[in-house]
Amino acid sequence: MTWDLIDTESLLTDDERAVRSRVRALVDEHVRPHVATWFEEARFPVELVPELARAGLLGMHLHGYGCAGASAVEYGVAMQELEAGDSGIRTFVSVQGSLAMSAIAKHGSDEQRQEWLPAMARGERIGCFALTEPDGGSDPAAMTTTAVRDGDDWVITGAKRWIGLASIADVAVVWARTEQGVAGFLVETSRPGFTATPIQPKLSMRASVQCDVVLDGVRVPESVRLPGARGLKAALACLNEARYGIVWGALGAARDALEDAIAYAGTRTVFGRPLGQMQLTQQRLAESVVALQQAQLLAIHLGRRKDAGTLQPHEISMGKLVSCRTAIEICRDVRALLGGNGVTLDHSAMRHAANLESVRTYEGTDEIHTLVLGQAITGHPAFRG
Numbered sequence: 001m002t003w004d005l006i007d008t009e010s011l012l013t014d015d016e017r018a019v020r021s022r023v024r025a026l027v028d029e030h031v032r033p034h035v036a037t038w039f040e041e042a043r044f045p046v047e048l049v050p051e052l053a054r055a056g057l058l059g060m061h062l063h064g065y066g067c068a069g070a071s072a073v074e075y076g077v078a079m080q081e082l083e084a085g086d087s088g089i090r091t092f093v094s095v096q097g098s099l100a101m102s103a104i105a106k107h108g109s110d111e112q113r114q115e116w117l118p119a120m121a122r123g124e125r126i127g128c129f130a131l132t133e134p135d136g137g138s139d140p141a142a143m144t145t146t147a148v149r150d151g152d153d154w155v156i157t158g159a160k161r162w163i164g165l166a167s168i169a170d171v172a173v174v175w176a177r178t179e180q181g182v183a184g185f186l187v188e189t190s191r192p193g194f195t196a197t198p199i200q201p202k203l204s205m206r207a208s209v210q211c212d213v214v215l216d217g218v219r220v221p222e223s224v225r226l227p228g229a230r231g232l233k234a235a236l237a238c239l240n241e242a243r244y245g246i247v248w249g250a251l252g253a254a255r256d257a258l259e260d261a262i263a264y265a266g267t268r269t270v271f272g273r274p275l276g277q278m279q280l281t282q283q284r285l286a287e288s289v290v291a292l293q294q295a296q297l298l299a300i301h302l303g304r305r306k307d308a309g310t311l312q313p314h315e316i317s318m319g320k321l322v323s324c325r326t327a328i329e330i331c332r333d334v335r336a337l338l339g340g341n342g343v344t345l346d347h348s349a350m351r352h353a354a355n356l357e358s359v360r361t362y363e364g365t366d367e368i369h370t371l372v373l374g375q376a377i378t379g380h381p382a383f384r385g
Contacts, residue, residue, distance in 0.1 A: 031085035053123030065117035072306035076248035083249035087355035088208030100127025107228035166196035166211035184229035247319035254327035261334035
């Protein structure tokens with residue numbers, strides 16, 4: 001039996017289905033057999049990076065410099081398949097490609113692109129995106145990290161928090177306040193004064209790396225400043241790339257949990273008959289499928305608009321809000337269908353639900369995206385008095 005009751009399959013092209021199949025096969029071979037152990041051990045599998053690079057997934061939506069140049073929808077279906085494995089794996093690809101590499105591609109000089117992008121696409125060098133601060137959270141405009149000009153150099157001082165990949169990264173895209181406004185810098189993590197400490201313990205995103213970063217008078221040359229990064233809008237443009245990937249990715253987690261629950265309902269016998277014959281089970285599954293397919297239609301629509309060059313930031317906010325809200329509710333609901341077995345790592349729903357608490361929070365909380373939509377509707381920003 002299929003759960004695709006409205007044939008969303010028909011909305012994808014042959015090339016998009018081919019990308020999906022290729023990434024699904026990678027996840028089946030290299031992620032599913034190990035992800036429960038990675039989650040339990042709270043370990044990001046750095047040994048997976050070469051596989052992701054060989055599959056062309058790092059910076060896959062970028063053009064040139066060794067990147068795959070995939071379409072927005074191809075990128076979306078890839079993120080969906082990766083997050084069906086685990087949010088932490090999709091997050092690695094997102095931080096590397098949609099944040100760090102995207103910042104270099106959008107705002108860097110050609111010399112900076114040549115230096116970093118091909119090696120990052122090959123997985124030989126890892127990047128992170130240091131924007132969020134301990135007291136900033138959803139308000140990046142409250143940034144206190146500073147970069148002060150000292151002769152031909154810049155001296156960067158401040159702290160960042162929840163920075164994905166920072167402890168395994170070779171370069172950090174650091175955003176700091178200067179006398180001319182917010183600027184971005186490519187800071188090699190080996191520089192004196194740069195410290196990244198993994199945040200532990202975590203109850204979510206355990207197969208991933210998030211860090212506290214301290215920049216204690218880190219001295220860098222003018223040549224590492226991103227020349228096209230002028231103002232906070234430059235950083236937010238990269239965040240929109242990552243948020244778009246979440247629109248698709250979160251639905252992969254929901255789909256994986258739902259498929260596991262459907263299979264379980266077909267084999268679990270209670271009161272002398274399969275669980276799937278019970279009316280309340282069918283109601284729970286039906287409502288989950290309806291919610292998932294509605295969200296998938298929105299993701300495909302947004303992907304087509306992104307490929308056409310017409311996608312607006314508030315549309316990405318709607319997609320992120322809908323996908324995360326839908327995915328976490330599906331994972332919680334089907335976890336209950338699995339009964340006591342659902343709290344073990346033999347099943348994926350509770351792991352996905354825990355991860356989605358982070359996915360729902362980073363790149364903009366529900367509240368932030370709701371206010372973005374409110375501003376688009378009314379014309380009035382509610383973020384500040």
